[in-house]
Amino acid sequence: MAIKTCLFDMGNVLVHFSHSKMCRNIAAVCDSPEADVKTLLIDSGLQWQIERGQITEQQFHAAFEQHLGKSVDFAGLKHAAADIFWLNESIVPLLQELKALKLRLVLLSNTSITHLNFIQDNFQVLGFFDDFTTSFEAGALKPDAKIYENALARANCEPQECFYTDDIEEYVLKAASFGINAEVYTQTDKTRQALQSLGVAVADN
Numbered sequence: 001m002a003i004k005t006c007l008f009d010m011g012n013v014l015v016h017f018s019h020s021k022m023c024r025n026i027a028a029v030c031d032s033p034e035a036d037v038k039t040l041l042i043d044s045g046l047q048w049q050i051e052r053g054q055i056t057e058q059q060f061h062a063a064f065e066q067h068l069g070k071s072v073d074f075a076g077l078k079h080a081a082a083d084i085f086w087l088n089e090s091i092v093p094l095l096q097e098l099k100a101l102k103l104r105l106v107l108l109s110n111t112s113i114t115h116l117n118f119i120q121d122n123f124q125v126l127g128f129f130d131d132f133t134t135s136f137e138a139g140a141l142k143p144d145a146k147i148y149e150n151a152l153a154r155a156n157c158e159p160q161e162c163f164y165t166d167d168i169e170e171y172v173l174k175a176a177s178f179g180i181n182a183e184v185y186t187q188t189d190k191t192r193q194a195l196q197s198l199g200v201a202v203a204d205n
Contacts, residue, residue, distance in 0.1 A: 003198050005155040009166035010109035013179055013185045014125050015085040022081045025080035032068050040067045051138035051171040057114055059143040082118035085100065087125060095128040097202045107132040108151045143174035163198060165191050
């Protein structure tokens with residue numbers, strides 16, 4: 001079957017990111033020790049709650065104020081939590097080629113509303129995509145089956161007509177269990193080779 005839809009992860013595929021930078025940014029805004037921020041944000045799972053859509057941005061903010069015992073600027077916290085990304089420039093020409101080939105592009109990402117909005121506001125890369133499946137809207141994080149089912153519903157084709165790339169092998173293997181042609185993302189040239197092997201007429205580089 002010919003590939004009709006390409007599913008892309010966002011973090012460390014379309015854009016690179018750093019959770020460590022998020023902790024540093026928030027610690028600076030809150031004037032609090034970075035270790036305290038990490039305890040709440042990562043160790044307690046607050047970041048995964050907002051990525052699942054279990055809490056709102058307002059509840060995320062309230063959790064910081066309660067944990068730190070002080071007032072925290074809402075806009076400053078949102079910016080600090082989101083200003084952690086930089087573009088994977090090598091992926092842009094590939095997305096342009098796939099659009100020129102009339103393939104459908106669907107985002108499949110574990111992300112929060114805060115991060116998605118920041119990326120849309122600061123980068124053009126998501127403008128190539130026809131539809132988004134995000135964990136906060138799907139109410140599930142990869143590798144939960146629910147988020148893949150959501151993405152396949154947006155793919156508008158059979159799983160065997162989909163290609164998916166993600167930097168995390170566990171998530172790739174789960175996609176493959178649905179019949180999706182899935183590859184671990186390491187570098188864009190490798191993704192091009194994987195697409196070529198599936199009959200997609202992209203250039204070598």
